[in-house]
Amino acid sequence: MSDQPVDYHPMWAELGLDLPMHDALLEAVGGMYGATFMSQTNRPEGMGYLDFVMSEVHGLRIKELHDFRKAGGKVVGTYCLYVPEELIRAAGAWSVGICAGAEWAYDEVEQILPRNTCALIKSMVGFKLGKVCPYLEEADLLIGETTCDGKKKAYEELGKLQNLHVLELPQMKREKDLAFWRSELVDLVATLEELTGKKVTAESLKVAIKEVNDKRRALQRVNAARAADPAPISGLDSLLAVQVAFYDDVPRFTQMMNALADELEKRAADGVGAAAKGAKRVLITGTPMALPNWKLHELVEKAGGVVVGEEMCTGSRYYEKLVDEDATTIDEMLDGIAAKYLDINCACFTPNEGRIDDVIRMAKELGADGVIDYSLQFCGLYEIESTSVDAAVREADLPVLKITTDYSAEDVGQLATRIEAFLEML
Amino acid sequence: MRVLGLDIGSRSVDAVWVEDGRIVDWAVADSGFDPGSAAAVFVDRGAHDAIVSTGYGRHGARERFGGTAVTEITAYGVGAARLFPHASSVLDIGGQDTKVISLGPGGKVTDFEMNDKCAAGTGKFLEVMARALGFTLEEMAEQGIAASTGVSISSMCTVFAESEVTGLVHRGEDRSRIARGLHESIAKRTLGSLKRVRAQGPLVFAGGVAKNPAMVALISEGFAGEVLVPAEAQIVGAYGAALSFER
Ligand code: SF4
Ligand code: SF4
Numbered sequence: 009m010s011d012q013p014v015d016y017h018p019m020w021a022e023l024g025l026d027l028p029m030h031d032a033l034l035e036a037v038g039g040m041y042g043a044t045f046m047s048q049t050n051r052p053e054g055m056g057y058l059d060f061v062m063s064e065v066h067g068l069r070i071k072e073l074h075d076f077r078k079a080g081g082k083v084v085g086t087y088c089l090y091v092p093e094e095l096i097r098a099a100g101a102w103s104v105g106i107c108a109g110a111e112w113a114y115d116e117v118e119q120i121l122p123r124n125t126c127a128l129i130k131s132m133v134g135f136k137l138g139k140v141c142p143y144l145e146e147a148d149l150l151i152g153e154t155t156c157d158g159k160k161k162a163y164e165e166l167g168k169l170q171n172l173h174v175l176e177l178p179q180m181k182r183e184k185d186l187a188f189w190r191s192e193l194v195d196l197v198a199t200l201e202e203l204t205g206k207k208v209t210a211e212s213l214k215v216a217i218k219e220v221n222d223k224r225r226a227l228q229r230v231n232a233a234r235a236a237d238p239a240p241i242s243g244l245d246s247l248l249a250v251q252v253a254f255y256d257d258v259p260r261f262t263q264m265m266n267a268l269a270d271e272l273e274k275r276a277a278d279g280v281g282a283a284a285k286g287a288k289r290v291l292i293t294g295t296p297m298a299l300p301n302w303k304l305h306e307l308v309e310k311a312g313g314v315v316v317g318e319e320m321c322t323g324s325r326y327y328e329k330l331v332d333e334d335a336t337t338i339d340e341m342l343d344g345i346a347a348k349y350l351d352i353n354c355a356c357f358t359p360n361e362g363r364i365d366d367v368i369r370m371a372k373e374l375g376a377d378g379v380i381d382y383s384l385q386f387c388g389l390y391e392i393e394s395t396s397v398d399a400a401v402r403e404a405d406l407p408v409l410k411i412t413t414d415y416s417a418e419d420v421g422q423l424a425t426r427i428e429a430f431l432e433m434l
Numbered sequence: 435m436r437v438l439g440l441d442i443g444s445r446s447v448d449a450v451w452v453e454d455g456r457i458v459d460w461a462v463a464d465s466g467f468d469p470g471s472a473a474a475v476f477v478d479r480g481a482h483d484a485i486v487s488t489g490y491g492r493h494g495a496r497e498r499f500g501g502t503a504v505t506e507i508t509a510y511g512v513g514a515a516r517l518f519p520h521a522s523s524v525l526d527i528g529g530q531d532t533k534v535i536s537l538g539p540g541g542k543v544t545d546f547e548m549n550d551k552c553a554a555g556t557g558k559f560l561e562v563m564a565r566a567l568g569f570t571l572e573e574m575a576e577q578g579i580a581a582s583t584g585v586s587i588s589s590m591c592t593v594f595a596e597s598e599v600t601g602l603v604h605r606g607e608d609r610s611r612i613a614r615g616l617h618e619s620i621a622k623r624t625l626g627s628l629k630r631v632r633a634q635g636p637l638v639f640a641g642g643v644a645k646n647p648a649m650v651a652l653i654s655e656g657f658a659g660e661v662l663v664p665a666e667a668q669i670v671g672a673y674g675a676a677l678s679f680e681r
Binding site: 407421422425426428429432433 | 490504505506507508542543544545546548
């Protein structure tokens, strides 16, 4: 690395970003990152990698995507956990999860979407309309899904602006749903092959399955270490690891996370913590926290608690389940991929009892003292599912705090008091 | 060992000096523009060995005066449970916020809900409505009790409810019935929060609004268990903060 920072403005201009607004965004995110992450103490050394990745989030990583595309590669953007990264990689493309974790260009968004749309969807559209997301502009294809109604309809608007393929996701998990879901994946393979001009073969798919599973295994190790008291890594840092997993280079990220896991395992054995021993331990369940949404973790940890797990798409749902690696034919591999992905426990499904089991099991495994049930405002699915989740958690003798919020800072004062009170009661 | 409990709220600053769990002195001041300075007057008396602050100004007070801080939820829970050892729940309606707390064995907080985003249903709401009706707060409560039926008020938002009340007055609606309707709408909303945290009796009703006889009557009527009002309902938070020192 040279001392002189590289000027990426020409690259961003080439992508058609709104440069002044993009500068403002980078400055805001950089400031938030400094205040939220760099002020933490006793961080594992391995976090240096993620700090670096974040400092280059619109720089070096975009350059990699840019160069890859110049050499003929294709980039595919996704918004949901149900889109199999394995298929994208097997077709020779790279997958990037598009963030949608900050308020942006809401005035423009609200000309298209109702005000009472969840922050994730508004942000997803806002980053496109505001022309500030280089990942979106690098994407040769976006993949949407029929998950919640808001997203489903918002994709119609997004599709007017960018090349988009929508996967139809079933809402139940019966045999016939699995068969249908598998057929959707077969169609996706055809779309991807057409995009890249490369065939998905048994060899390429086998490699992709292994690579993505390895990434999940590394994250499993990182997260298993959090069961120790004192927790060897903060909730903020662990959340960041999963957020970065969505867009970083897969083999490199896996290697760095395994190194981080080695360090965490050693810290756990030596009793070294990022939080104080005996700090109140919280498991968070609910809607995803897309980059740079660190609001809840920050509040909990500033109040002296420590987040020890996330039962959410930016958490356990991302890394807990693996795709079967024993399959040899493409057909068998597709079976395995369809089954693994349909097994994710999202509130879009009915019933979704698996999620309740996951929450309670994780709370036990990670030694949580309480559970925070987090929902983005206007997310009907998760807000309604709260009723049964919270009842089951209470039934398991764990206190639960329900929080409904958005990306704004308007309610942080009130949330801080509620969270402090919750930690005091644990 | 004498502990000073400070409850620094948006409307008032309450101070309680506690020794061996008993209140030896207490005082209340208006928050004014600078609640910190209002609190400093109590601290400057120098009659304490330790300070515990609570209320929305707790962190500022801790930085300024030292000591520790606890949230209002913990403070009210501890204070109410010490005043009434058999209490199972707490309701606090203050100047600008409302909290409901469920207590487990030993006065431990098991669940809570709070509203401090807007003035709906708080002391501030009652003040604004009394003004719109041309009553003092005391008169409004008396009239509310005297009226046998209330006019239903559709809005809980202070701004909307105020124009609703003004409209009703202009249409010649009986002011006592409006007064009753206003108290009833707050009671209904409060009883809903109590249900959500599964509050059981006996319920300790604290905070400035607990001094309002119409509210006490309506909450007692609507709540399934016994309702207890401490003699000095306003200082429960400060008392609880001071008691938290031992914990
Ligand atoms: S919560 Fe559901 S819809 Fe949202 S990203 Fe996760 S799986 Fe997809
Ligand atoms: S948080 Fe809820 S409403 Fe928002 S995109 Fe996810 S499922 Fe849809």
